Amino acid sequence: MTDKKKKKEKIPRQSMPEQDPKVRAKNFDEVPLGYTEEQAVLEAKRCIQCKKPTCIAGCPVDVDIPGFIKLIAEEDFIGAAYKLKETNALPAVCGRVCPQEDQCEKVCILGKKGDPVAIGRLERFAADYERESGNIVIPEVAPPTGKKVAMVGAGPAGLTIAGDLVKLGHDVTVFEALHKAGGVLIYGIPEFRLPKSIVDAEVDYLKKLGVKIVVNAAIGRVKTVDELFEEGFDAVFLGVGAGAPVFMNIPGENFSGVYSANEYLTRSNLMKAYRFPEYDTPIVRGKNVAVIGGGNVAMDSARTALRLGAENSYIIYRRTEVEMPARIEEVHHAQEEGVQFKLLTNPIEYMGDENDWVTEMKCLRMELGEPDESGRRRPVPIKDSEFVMDVDTVVVAIGAMANPLVASTTPGLEMNRWGYIVAKDETGETSRKGIYAGGDIVTGSATVILAMGAGRKAAWAIDEYLRFKEQGTR
Amino acid sequence: MNKITEKGYLSENVVRMVVEAPDVARKRKAGQFVVLMTGEKGERIPLTIVDSDEEKGTITIIFQVVGKTTTLLADMSEGESLFTVLGPLGQPTEMKNFGTAVCVGGGVGIGVAYPVIKALAEAGNKVIPIIGARTKDILILENEIRSISNELIVATDDGSYGVHGFVTNVLQNLIDSGEQIDIVFAIGPVPMMKFLCEVTKPYGIKTIVSLNPIMVDATGMCGACRVSVGGETKFACVDGPEFDGHKVDFGLLMSRLKTYNDQEKTAMEDYRCKCNDG
Numbered sequence: 230m231t232d233k234k235k236k237k238e239k240i241p242r243q244s245m246p247e248q249d250p251k252v253r254a255k256n257f258d259e260v261p262l263g264y265t266e267e268q269a270v271l272e273a274k275r276c277i278q279c280k281k282p283t284c285i286a287g288c289p290v291d292v293d294i295p296g297f298i299k300l301i302a303e304e305d306f307i308g309a310a311y312k313l314k315e316t317n318a319l320p321a322v323c324g325r326v327c328p329q330e331d332q333c334e335k336v337c338i339l340g341k342k343g344d345p346v347a348i349g350r351l352e353r354f355a356a357d358y359e360r361e362s363g364n365i366v367i368p369e370v371a372p373p374t375g376k377k378v379a380m381v382g383a384g385p386a387g388l389t390i391a392g393d394l395v396k397l398g399h400d401v402t403v404f405e406a407l408h409k410a411g412g413v414l415i416y417g418i419p420e421f422r423l424p425k426s427i428v429d430a431e432v433d434y435l436k437k438l439g440v441k442i443v444v445n446a447a448i449g450r451v452k453t454v455d456e457l458f459e460e461g462f463d464a465v466f467l468g469v470g471a472g473a474p475v476f477m478n479i480p481g482e483n484f485s486g487v488y489s490a491n492e493y494l495t496r497s498n499l500m501k502a503y504r505f506p507e508y509d510t511p512i513v514r515g516k517n518v519a520v521i522g523g524g525n526v527a528m529d530s531a532r533t534a535l536r537l538g539a540e541n542s543y544i545i546y547r548r549t550e551v552e553m554p555a556r557i558e559e560v561h562h563a564q565e566e567g568v569q570f571k572l573l574t575n576p577i578e579y580m581g582d583e584n585d586w587v588t589e590m591k592c593l594r595m596e597l598g599e600p601d602e603s604g605r606r607r608p609v610p611i612k613d614s615e616f617v618m619d620v621d622t623v624v625v626a627i628g629a630m631a632n633p634l635v636a637s638t639t640p641g642l643e644m645n646r647w648g649y650i651v652a653k654d655e656t657g658e659t660s661r662k663g664i665y666a667g668g669d670i671v672t673g674s675a676t677v678i679l680a681m682g683a684g685r686k687a688a689w690a691i692d693e694y695l696r697f698k699e700q701g702t703r
Numbered sequence: 704m705n706k707i708t709e710k711g712y713l714s715e716n717v718v719r720m721v722v723e724a725p726d727v728a729r730k731r732k733a734g735q736f737v738v739l740m741t742g743e744k745g746e747r748i749p750l751t752i753v754d755s756d757e758e759k760g761t762i763t764i765i766f767q768v769v770g771k772t773t774t775l776l777a778d779m780s781e782g783e784s785l786f787t788v789l790g791p792l793g794q795p796t797e798m799k800n801f802g803t804a805v806c807v808g809g810g811v812g813i814g815v816a817y818p819v820i821k822a823l824a825e826a827g828n829k830v831i832p833i834i835g836a837r838t839k840d841i842l843i844l845e846n847e848i849r850s851i852s853n854e855l856i857v858a859t860d861d862g863s864y865g866v867h868g869f870v871t872n873v874l875q876n877l878i879d880s881g882e883q884i885d886i887v888f889a890i891g892p893v894p895m896m897k898f899l900c901e902v903t904k905p906y907g908i909k910t911i912v913s914l915n916p917i918m919v920d921a922t923g924m925c926g927a928c929r930v931s932v933g934g935e936t937k938f939a940c941v942d943g944p945e946f947d948g949h950k951v952d953f954g955l956l957m958s959r960l961k962t963y964n965d966q967e968k969t970a971m972e973d974y975r976c977k978c979n980d981g
Contacts, residue, residue: 406922408740408747408787416920445789447922451726472924476936483929483936483955485962492925500747500919506973509746509771510919511966585958632923634941 242344243272254535254566257420257503261325266306269354273301276346279338284348287333289682290323290389292316294333294348301351310359311366313352318392318435319385319681321360321427322414324353327678328556360430367437371398376695379404379462381448381635384412385677386468386668388432389684390691391440397692401440402462406447406634409499412470414677416499417491419529421536422559425498449634454642454664463698464663464691467650468684471669472632476625477521481579486513486587490526490626497533512537515622519543519590521576522626523553524674528560530624531568539622542568547575547595547608573597575608577615579623590620629674639664649673657687665691704784705739708761714841716768717811718777719753725760727752727790733822734796734913734945737762738921740786741775748772749918749940751815752791762788765814765843771970792921793944796911800827802885805877807833807870807899809891813844815913816890823888824851831856831882833873835891839864871898884908889948893957900948912948914939916959931955 246262247253253260264272276298284294293312300309313320329335329349337345359365376399380387383405395401409415411428436442448454454465474489476482493512496502500510518534520527523546534542544563546553549572553560564570573595580589594614597606631648643651643660650659650666657665667683669675709721727737736751754763768777779785796819804823808816813834823830830851835858836842842857842864849855857865858873866873870891878884887910889899896912903910916928916939923941930939933950937943 406789407920408789416924445787446726447789447792450791450922451730472922474924474926476926478936483931483959485959489926492919492927495919495925501744505966506970508744509970511963511970513962584961585955634922 240271240275242275242347243268243350245347245350250562250565250567253421254532257536259424260421260562263357264350264354266304266358269301269306269351270304272347272351273298275339276302277338283336283338284333284346287336289332289678290317290685292320292333292352297355298346298348298351301355306355306358307362307364307366309351309355311368313355314366314368316685317681318389319414319431320352321356322385322423322431323678323681324349324351324356325423325427326414326418326676328676330557332678360427365434365437367434368396370396370439373400374398374695376400376464376698377402377462378691378695379457379465381454381465381467382406382412382469382668382670383410383432383442383444384468384470384668384680385414386680386684386687387412387466388435389681390466390468390667390688392435392438393685393688394691395435395439397688399692399695403440403442404446404448405442405444407499408444410442410444412468416495417526417529419494419498419533421532422529447634449638454635454639458663463695464665466657466684466687466691467635467659467664467666467670468668468680469632469635469670470680471629471649471674473630474625475628475630477576477627479576479578481581481587482625484579484581484585484587486515486621487579487623488513488625490520490522490530490624491629493530493624494526494533497537503533503537513622514538515620517541517543517618517620518622518624519545519576519618519620520624520626521545522628523548523555524626524628525555525559527624527626528555528563528568530626532563532566534622534624535566535568543618543620544568544570544572545574545576545590545592546570546572548597548605549573552605571618573608575610576623579620580617587620587623590618590623592616592618629669631670631673636670647673655686656690657683658690663694704786705788706784707779707781708759710779710781713765713843716777717765717814717841717843718768719763719765719814720776721756721761721763722785722788723760724762724788724790727788728755728757728760728762731755731762731791732795733798733818735791735793736921736944737764737788737790738792738918739764739776739788741772741779742786745775745786746772747787747789747919747921749792749915749921749944751818751913753814753817754821762790765811767811770967771974774971774974789921792940794942796822796888796945798822798826802828803831803883804828804886804888805831805833805874805884806888807835807874807890807895809835809870809895810837810841811843812891812895812913813842813848816888817844817848819888819890819913820848821851830854831877831884833858833870833877835859835870835873837861869898870895871902874899874902878902878906878908886911888913893953893960896948896951897953900951900953904949910948911945912951913945914943914951914956916956917962930959
């Protein structure tokens with residue numbers, strides 16, 4: 230091994246400054262503060278620039294990771310952002326919300342002996358640097374192909390594919406049911422984890438590339454997918470997400486004060502209820518808030534509850550911390566801020582007052598039994614372990630399911646028994662010619678980056694379809 | 704942005720507004736609604752599409768001024784634009800020739816009942832509309848409904864106009880008179896719908912109600928609008944807003960409608976203060 234290599238490994242993984250937990254638990258400002266230029270360069274220099282990089286294969290959208298990191302090490306920060314944007318339309322988002330520890334950083338060669346390169350933090354740094362500099366590079370777009378493509382849903386999948394296809398010269402329109410583009414990035418992920426100004430900036434970048442975004446258009450209602458074809462669209466991509474809440478169907482779940490995580494987070498994030506009455510949408514500011522579930526959405530809800538003034542914010546989860554689907558970082562952040570974890574606990578009933586307001590929650594204690602189909606040990610109730618907790622707000626964050634609005638109005642579109650659209654893994658092709666699908670509406674609830682990965686694959690497939698179609702009509 | 708092309712008061716605090724929304728106008732059917740926002744910081748509120756003009760590309764909405772959002776909306780003028788109009792949402796009214804259909808509208812609910820009455824008449828039903836209000840001055844759309852049905856019955860609680868009494872009494876009398884009723888549509892305040900369902904239940908007359916729970920996205924995403932129908936949880940925004948009234952848990956609906964009463968008061972006071980300061 231050369232001396233040079235040894236030297237590089239000596240730089241420790243740069244930690245990212247964060248807001249103090251006590252302070253941040255009372256505000257909605259972003260928790261991690263980002264690298265300084267010096268930190269970014271130091272961290273970038275840790276990358277040993279593998280000849281055969283394993284990290285790229287760990288990225289669903291194939292970001293040239295050593296490439297952009299090299300540019301940061303050379304202090305060409307704008308160049309690094311440009312490199313990122315060659316393959317990733319939303320780098321400032323991905324740098325914040327991707328589970329890098331399970332993807333690129335997991336396979337980073339440095340991770341075998343020590344800490345992997347902080348790829349996510351570097352991605353965030355480069356994207357933020359470019360945005361804050363105001364020097365946004367708009368890449369060249371291919372000459373118009375004359376083909377029109379519609380994206381249904383302006384979430385991570387739809388925005389990614391829109392960026393890809395517009396660069397290839399296609400005429401791209403994104404239809405969004407809500408009044409703002411971004412999907413889960415806007416309504417789901419809280420400000421303190423992903424500032425909305427960043428999502429707006431990334432959407433703005435797509436508009437500058439030529440993507441048309443039509444908000445307040447609920448496809449399936451105002452227009453069907455078939456009507457989009459009649460209007461002249463040559464292909465349609467469905468990236469509508471798994472936007473329907475799941476409840477447990479236990480007694481008392483319809484009392485006032487009981488929310489789906491979708492509603493709780495939509496009120497706070499999209500409608501900015503945390504700034505009520507400056508914004509008109511209200512939200513219940515509970516003192517004792519129980520969030521049911523152990524995923525990222527549950528962590529987001531519990532941390533939101535703290536910021537809305539909860540004295541006690543609980544995570545109620547039926548397994549243990551090991552089985553929690555949330556990112557370790559999110560669990561850690563929640564614990565630091567004072568979220569209380571009630572593990573091996575499952576609610577079975579909500580009790581209410583004379584106004585049908587939730588006041589108490591009856592729970593069972595659980596233990597772990599044999600592994601179930603997910604490979605995780607199945608939680609089993611402990612006999613006679615019932616107990617009651619005082620709660621005035623409950624947020625049910627146990628997952629989401631397919632929203633049937635689009636699929637049910639598109640004849641011939643094959644769905645599986647849970648209502649998810651059946652689409653080919655590699656291309657996003659559905660049972661209907663010219664209709665592609667990807668993201669949560671195909672896979673069920675997953676991550677932002679997996680939806681973007683699906684968008685990317687479908688983009689190539691749609692491009693090929695459109696070009697083939699052109700030849701066919703000659 | 705959706706321009707307001709007409710605005711006027713139907714009574715002291717009930718407003719009729721015509722708004723540009725060509726795609727909605729083209730597609731909407733009786734029973735459906737829109738969600739609108741007055742401004743970027745506004746709430747999303749659902750309002751029934753009362754009528755539409757496909758040629759002009761407009762829809763008509765009617766609303767009562769009750770809280771901050773409806774106050775803001777009522778303060779907007781012709782030529783100004785709403786921030787958003789999303790629609791048409793919800794399931795259209797199940798429409799066919801039922802035979803004799805009674806359509807009861809109470810208060811501002813008369814506006815919601817109007818498109819249903821119109822569609823029932825167009826589908827060949829014998830339609831008997833019953834419209835009621837507390838007093839004559841706040842009765843709306845009488846002429847419009849009379850023009851599409853010759854059997855209109857009007858009632859006022861105080862007897863200032865039409866039959867003296869509640870619409871429930873009128874419906875009971877109609878049943879007692881031997882009128883063969885195939886279906887009842889009950890649209891208005893929750894207690895009114897509840898009592899109308901109690902009137903029809905012993906006779907087994909199918910009764911459809913139109914529910915107005917709190918909504919946020921109104922596309923089935925959030926579950927704010929959940930109602931209990933026959934013991935099952937339904938989302939009024941995508942499964943409704945119309946349901947079999949004999950199966951609806953009206954008590955729960957009323958409770959859930961009060962969830963934000965305190966905040967609504969705060970919002971209104973805050974708004975009034977700012978107006979006075981200005």
